[in-house]
Amino acid sequence: MLRVFALEFSVLLFKIVLAPVMIALVSLAGRKWGAAFSGWLLGIPFSSGPILFFLALEQGPQFAASTAIGSLLGIIGWGAFTVVYARCCFKLPWWWSTLIGWAAYFAVAAAILPLHSGEIASFVLVCVALAVILLGFPHVSPPPERGTYGKYDLVLRMVTASIMVVTLTGFARLLGPMRSGILSAFPAYTTILAVFSHRQHVAAAANTMKGVAIGLYTAATFFLILSPALLRMNLAAAFALATLGALAVQFASLIYVRRRLS
Numbered sequence: 001m002l003r004v005f006a007l008e009f010s011v012l013l014f015k016i017v018l019a020p021v022m023i024a025l026v027s028l029a030g031r032k033w034g035a036a037f038s039g040w041l042l043g044i045p046f047s048s049g050p051i052l053f054f055l056a057l058e059q060g061p062q063f064a065a066s067t068a069i070g071s072l073l074g075i076i077g078w079g080a081f082t083v084v085y086a087r088c089c090f091k092l093p094w095w096w097s098t099l100i101g102w103a104a105y106f107a108v109a110a111a112i113l114p115l116h117s118g119e120i121a122s123f124v125l126v127c128v129a130l131a132v133i134l135l136g137f138p139h140v141s142p143p144p145e146r147g148t149y150g151k152y153d154l155v156l157r158m159v160t161a162s163i164m165v166v167t168l169t170g171f172a173r174l175l176g177p178m179r180s181g182i183l184s185a186f187p188a189y190t191t192i193l194a195v196f197s198h199r200q201h202v203a204a205a206a207n208t209m210k211g212v213a214i215g216l217y218t219a220a221t222f223f224l225i226l227s228p229a230l231l232r233m234n235l236a237a238a239f240a241l242a243t244l245g246a247l248a249v250q251f252a253s254l255i256y257v258r259r260r261l262s
Contacts, residue, residue, distance in 0.1 A: 038193060039082075039208035043215020043250060045071075045222050048184040052226065053239060061230040061238075063177050068230070070181020072122045072223035073115060075216050077108035079133040081187045082209040085194050086137050089205045094198040097205075098191060109182050123224040130216055137210045140203045185219075187212075214253050222246035 048071050056064035085101040092100070117125070175183060187194075190212050198205035225245045229238035 037211060039190075039211025039213075040215040040253065042189055042193065042212050043218035043253070044246065045219045047189065048219070049222065049239070049243075051184060053235070056230060056235055061235070065227045065230040066177035067181040067184070068223045068227040069117075069119055069122055070178040071184045072119065072126060072181075072220060072227070073112045073117075074109065074182035074185025075126050075220050075223075076112060076129045077105040077182065078185045078187050078190065078219075079130050079213050079216055080104040080108045081190065082194075082213045083133045083136045086206040086209040089194075089198050089202045090138065094195045094205075097198065098195060101187070101191070101194070105187060113179065113182065119224050119227045123220055126220045127217070130213060130220070133213055134210070137213070138206055140206045215250065217253060218246045218250040221249045 052064050052068055052071070055067055081101040081104055084104040085097050088097040088100050115122075174180075190209070193208050193212075194205055197208045222242045222245065226238060226242035229241050232238075233241070
């Protein structure tokens, strides 16, 4: 009982502390290097990676491995949100763009839920889907100047991140491995960046979303490696291997981001 309570407390502390810290760091990076760069950073599984770690401790490696496949497939819905938001933001205000983007995510999530493919087939499907999604983005130039930020802009982003992540992961634990994996790919951090970028400049929002879509290859690689590794290696080695593979893809994609979206 004490061990379960300790795990529950650790997970809650992670959600409350890490979510605002991550969104703050990503936001500050966007202010320094541009909107597309901040979006690209979200390809690193800041939220779903640690959540899978705690799931493996609490529910066992088999449950976490199945959840990782769900998270891998959920990337398609995540990518759908980015391109739909990027298309909508030029004609609609941020709240309509968000609602339509979320509708796209849930529609894709419902479509992929019946799938029962392995990690390789899921990875191929995700890569093809992301390639199609990237072709669907509007061609925009970076905004001519960096936007201005309100006094409490960063604090508001951090508070919003905590609320969204705690709420979503609370529901995810009740849904089983596949559904919780797909829900872990819900674009919570992405929504926050999209909305705040949109309020500054629509071109910044579109470039942020394209940066996210490019970075999703990193998340896909992480889940591809993690799912089978959890069943064949100890927990630390599995996560270390998945992280190394994901970072290699992340740095490779940086070349594209700097050339095309800077």
